Amino acid sequence: MPERIVLFDLGNVVVDWQPIRLYRKIFPTEEEARRFCDEVCTLAWHVEHDLGVPMEENAARLKADYPHYADAIDAWRLRWFDMFDGYIDGTDDIVERLHAAGQPLYGLSNMPAEVWPDMLEAFPVTRRLRDVVVSGEEGVVKPDRRIYEIALERMGHPAPGDVFFIDDSLRNVEAAAALGFDAHHFKDAANLEAALKDRGFL
DSSP states (O other): OOOOEEEEOOBTTTEEEOHHHHHHHHSSSHHHHHHHHHHTSOHHHHHHHHTTOOHHHHHHHHHHHOGGGHHHHHHHHHTGGGGEEEEOTTHHHHHHHHHHTTOOEEEEEOOOGGGHHHHHHHOGGGGGSSOEEEHHHHTOOTTSHHHHHHHHHHTTSOOGGGEEEEESOHHHHHHHHHTTOEEEEOOOHHHHHHHHHHTTOO
16 A cells, blocks of 8 residues: 555645734734735735745835835744744644654645745744755645646655645645645644544545
């Protein structure tokens, strides 16, 4: 029997990432913080980082359009970890249990390349993963087919059906499933644990 693999997304599966947390500390009201995230430092703008655009370069472009928000824009990189609130409750324990059982664990994350070394230091559970495909290092993001192909290459070319892929984005899950992965739409750790038990991983 081929060895089966568990492949984790990171943001909002393993680690709790919400940019609004940072901007609640910068702006005096919830309304201002949300407006800034909806209109200035948007997730669409952040995808450029995930594609490999240097964060300083991307910030400079945005500051040209919003000079009065220069400090808040720079905070996206300078105060990156203020967007996090530890691990998603229960998922870190699942990773540790799988690791203790000798289960091959890998990661596939849309993430800026330049923050990845610091993420490994800040969140030790990520070091339980044998390898992590970081979109910013590859220049391609989920749900593009190519990044799943890169993950298969890095995992040693398993059959997609032998890979249990976990992501909180339904779009990413559907893209993986279309390539033959056993894909799980993450909602919470309890739901994930049940899925892992159902497949014999736990």
